[in-house]
Amino acid sequence: MRLPANRLKANRRMQHYLSIVIPAYNEARTIHLILDKVKAVELDGGLGKEVIIVNDCSTDATEQAIQSYREGNPGLNIQYYRHEVNKGKGAALHTGIAKATGDYVIIQDADLEYDPEEYNILLKPMLSGVADVVYGSRFMGGNPHRILFFWHSIGNKFLTFLSNAMTNLNLTDMETCYKLFRRETVQGLQLHEQRFGFEPEVTAKVSRIPGIRIYEVGISYYGRTYAEGKKINWRDGFRAIYCILKYNLFR
16 A cells, blocks of 8 residues: 555654765766665664765766666665865765765765675664764774785874874774764764865864764775775875864864
């Protein structure tokens, strides 16, 4: 029996949702693959999925790939937004976070470095009611990790160390993509960084929320090389140092 429209809307309001924010820039080759993984994952707690894709003015066929996927998968709730000029990953995240309507918000890169099957690992402390923010660490636990760049790992650990010294947290991976927030927590922050400075800025600002409960869980990491499309570089590392000092010392 088909439910009346008002009953369907009421049921939708009663269900809790995870908003999955995906910034995308020139990811035409992989965006459908990550969306397949997002679609396939069954979330604990009966959570529904709201997928928010922000195309940061890609110059390849990313938009066509997203629109084609939406048309072929009407059962997946995909909200699509496009920047008219390229602003950076942080700016795409600002747009996606502002548009989120779910109870929880998680950040998902459009490549295949992080596995959506592990959403439930991050959700566990959140759904148990003990966490407000959960970070997925590439440097703890026994999950698979692709072996890539020595100096990247040293850089990540240095940035995490410097951030921890400023925030008085004991994270092992501040630069991780996988960050899960209660929606009201992350939407209550005033975020400014347009590129990869998002990570140290959001960490600094959540650390100052009175009574905030931050957890960290081990996740897998299937890193890619620059030839495979990796975009972060040494300049972003120096910007991260600047952001750690700026958002902790000069509030």
